[in-house]
Amino acid sequence: MPSSVPAVAAERLTKRFGSFTAVDSFDFLVPRGHIVALLGPNGAGKTTVVRMLATLTEPTSGSARVCGHDVVREADAVRQAISLTGQFAALEPNLTARENLVLMARLRGYTKAGALRTADTLVDRYDIGEFRDKLVKSISGGQRRRVDLAASLVVQPELVVLDEPTTGLDPRSRQVVWSTVHELVGQGVTVLLTTQYLEEADELADQIVFIDHGRGVARGTPAQLRAQIGDHRVDVVATDPAGFESLVHTLAPVFPVTLVPEKRTLSVPAPRETLDLAAVTQVVTASGVPVAEIALRRPTLDDAFLALTGTQTNVQDNALEVLA
Amino acid sequence: MTTATMGTAGTGLALPVALPVRANRTVRYMRETAVLVGRSLRAVPRVPERLSDVTIQPVMFTFLFLYVFGSAIHIPGMRYQDYLLPGLIGQSLAFGVIGAGVATATDFATGVTDRFRSLPVTRLSVITAQVLGQMIEQVLGMAIVIGIGLALGWRPDLTGAKSLELVGLIALGLCAFTWFGVLMGMLVRSSDAMQGLGFAVMLPLSFLAGTFVPISGMKEVPRVIGEWDPLSTLVAAVRQVCQGTSSTGSWPLEHPVVAMVGWCILVTAVCVPLALRRYRRVSAA
Ligand SMILES: Nc1ncnc2c1ncn2[C@@H]1O[C@H](COP(=O)(O)OP(=O)(O)OP(=O)(O)O)[C@@H](O)[C@H]1O
Ligand SMILES: [Mg+2]
Numbered sequence: 001m002p003s004s005v006p007a008v009a010a011e012r013l014t015k016r017f018g019s020f021t022a023v024d025s026f027d028f029l030v031p032r033g034h035i036v037a038l039l040g041p042n043g044a045g046k047t048t049v050v051r052m053l054a055t056l057t058e059p060t061s062g063s064a065r066v067c068g069h070d071v072v073r074e075a076d077a078v079r080q081a082i083s084l085t086g087q088f089a090a091l092e093p094n095l096t097a098r099e100n101l102v103l104m105a106r107l108r109g110y111t112k113a114g115a116l117r118t119a120d121t122l123v124d125r126y127d128i129g130e131f132r133d134k135l136v137k138s139i140s141g142g143q144r145r146r147v148d149l150a151a152s153l154v155v156q157p158e159l160v161v162l163d164e165p166t167t168g169l170d171p172r173s174r175q176v177v178w179s180t181v182h183e184l185v186g187q188g189v190t191v192l193l194t195t196q197y198l199e200e201a202d203e204l205a206d207q208i209v210f211i212d213h214g215r216g217v218a219r220g221t222p223a224q225l226r227a228q229i230g231d232h233r234v235d236v237v238a239t240d241p242a243g244f245e246s247l248v249h250t251l252a253p254v255f256p257v258t259l260v261p262e263k264r265t266l267s268v269p270a271p272r273e274t275l276d277l278a279a280v281t282q283v284v285t286a287s288g289v290p291v292a293e294i295a296l297r298r299p300t301l302d303d304a305f306l307a308l309t310g311t312q313t314n315v316q317d318n319a320l321e322v323l324a
Numbered sequence: 325m326t327t328a329t330m331g332t333a334g335t336g337l338a339l340p341v342a343l344p345v346r347a348n349r350t351v352r353y354m355r356e357t358a359v360l361v362g363r364s365l366r367a368v369p370r371v372p373e374r375l376s377d378v379t380i381q382p383v384m385f386t387f388l389f390l391y392v393f394g395s396a397i398h399i400p401g402m403r404y405q406d407y408l409l410p411g412l413i414g415q416s417l418a419f420g421v422i423g424a425g426v427a428t429a430t431d432f433a434t435g436v437t438d439r440f441r442s443l444p445v446t447r448l449s450v451i452t453a454q455v456l457g458q459m460i461e462q463v464l465g466m467a468i469v470i471g472i473g474l475a476l477g478w479r480p481d482l483t484g485a486k487s488l489e490l491v492g493l494i495a496l497g498l499c500a501f502t503w504f505g506v507l508m509g510m511l512v513r514s515s516d517a518m519q520g521l522g523f524a525v526m527l528p529l530s531f532l533a534g535t536f537v538p539i540s541g542m543k544e545v546p547r548v549i550g551e552w553d554p555l556s557t558l559v560a561a562v563r564q565v566c567q568g569t570s571s572t573g574s575w576p577l578e579h580p581v582v583a584m585v586g587w588c589i590l591v592t593a594v595c596v597p598l599a600l601r602r603y604r605r606v607s608a609a
Contacts (some may be wrong), residue, residue, distance in 0.1 A: 076444060079443060086442075094366070094367035095367065096365060103359065151555055
């Protein structure tokens with residue numbers, strides 16, 4: 001497979017469930033050898049995109065090629081090229097962890113002996129030894145996830161698709177997943193993962209695609225996305241909800257404020273950095289409203305996420321919301 | 325895909341690299357089916373409900389009717405064992421729908437089906453394995469019923485030819501009802517719903533089917549239902565083959581073997597294509 005063929009190339013990919021559009025004209029490119037994160041809130045359409053790419057559900061319209069193969073017309077070739085770890089562990093609950101691995105290896109074409117060897121390698125690699133011979137129905141959710149990941153890596157595919165691989169994992173298991181992803185890419189495998197954790201996308205991915213309401217709302221490297229949502233800003237954190245309201249009244253008429261009510265935070269763009277910090281501080285001090293914190297910050301992916309997925313709206317709507 | 329070397333950071337353990345060479349489609353299909361049937365059968369003894377569906381439940385029915393209700397039931401011209409056991413065989417056949425449906429629905433609900441569908445595995449093998457695995461499970465249950473029956477004094481009147489006829493009928497019935505169950509499991513998709521629905525439909529139908537008491541003695545409404553109940557055909561056919569009894573009331577009851585073969589062929593002919601189509605399209609949400 002020439003490396004010029006992208007691992008995923010989707011054009012105007014659309015999926016409707018009845019009249020509901022879960023994925024809406026989604027354009028998506030995953031270059032080979034990269035880690036691309038599909039980032040979005042609950043219900044954004046991440047799993048639906050992944051399922052279309054993994055040939056589990058057919059697009060309503062648009063097209064997608066995975067490793068050069070059309071997901072509808074050449075579904076078999078696609079399945080050969082990829083491995084999917086779904087959002088929820090998909091294992092046979094009445095087999096042991098090891099038996100599940102052997103089963104997956106057998107289905108991928110290994111001989112019995114080869115499958116046993118492969119399973120044991122994976123048991124060691126993913127720290128499964130402790131619960132290797134327990135029935136999957138009786139091991140913990142995080143352990144199950146690990147077996148699930150191992151089960152999809154009985155061969156080294158061209159593209160590994162991981163749907164929320166670290167949701168619900170403890171730090172150690174998360175580390176196993178992260179190091180696996182790095183390792184896979186080190187071996188030339190392309191990784192597409194979905195996540196709701198910005199930290200994770202930032203840490204792992206070299207390309208991030210934001211998806212919301214089925215639409216790609218922004219894409220780029222983590223640095224590009226940060227740049228896209230602007231420069232530094234001043235965050236003012238109120239001590240309590242009442243203080244937050246007072247601050248809205250004080251600052252909103254003077255600065256183009258953005259609000260994050262759940263964190264009692266008001267953000268003011270600060271292109272002039274410390275000068276803006278001083279200006280905001282002055283207004284706040286003059287108002288006499290107590291604050292927990294005033295700080296100059298670099299934009300984080302969190303900001304990008306909130307700004308780009310529309311969770312956060314501009315000052316007018318939000319002020320109304322807060323006052324109501 | 326021939327690269328076989330790769331360093332692994334940290335652990336020094338290598339992930340297996342190249343995909344093993346694949347055989348041709350038919351060989352693959354048979355191989356995958358065998359692996360998947362193995363998986364189903366391995367799971368049976370580990371699921372108490374499934375194991376009891378095929379073991380304890382038929383045993384319970386046998387004892388309950390033979391020793392509890394049976395004392396109040398008198399079938400003219402025959403011992404109750406000889407009346408009851410063919411009925412229970414028919415009932416087990418029909419209950420195969422529930423087992424197959426529950427197993428299929430469970431696979432969808434746990435995402436196992438999706439996982440199989442995301443693999444380069446012939447999709448036909450997944451569904452074939454489901455059907456074969458279930459049939460084997462049902463045969464196990466039926467063997468238990470027959471064994472208990474014989475131990476408790478059931479004396480089937482089977483010659484060589486009749487035995488073959490019985491085996492043929494059972495195989496046909498298993499096939500039809502298992503496919504029906506697999507289709508239902510895919511439509512219902514929740515194993516609890518399948519279990520509930522299955523019993524709600526099959527239990528009354530099996531009671532009306534002349535399994536335990538003759539249809540001719542029932543009140544009018546149940547009698548008419550019983551006369552046209554497809555399960556009655558199963559029971560009457562097995563009874564006719566095993567004991568040489570004949571039944572009356574409706575055309576299917578007067579010609580039970582022909583009617584049963586007809587039913588089974590019809591059910592199979594409808595369910596197989598529908599199930600295959602459904603399997604190709606559906607995906608757990
Ligand atoms: N089979 C289906 N039938 C109807 N609607 C569906 C189906 N599958 C998904 N949806 C809807 O499509 C939307 C996108 O769902 P999807 O599972 O792709 O979201 P997601 O981004 O993976 O969310 P999460 O982070 O919660 O996993 C949701 O509103 C969901 O309700
Ligand atoms: Mg999802």
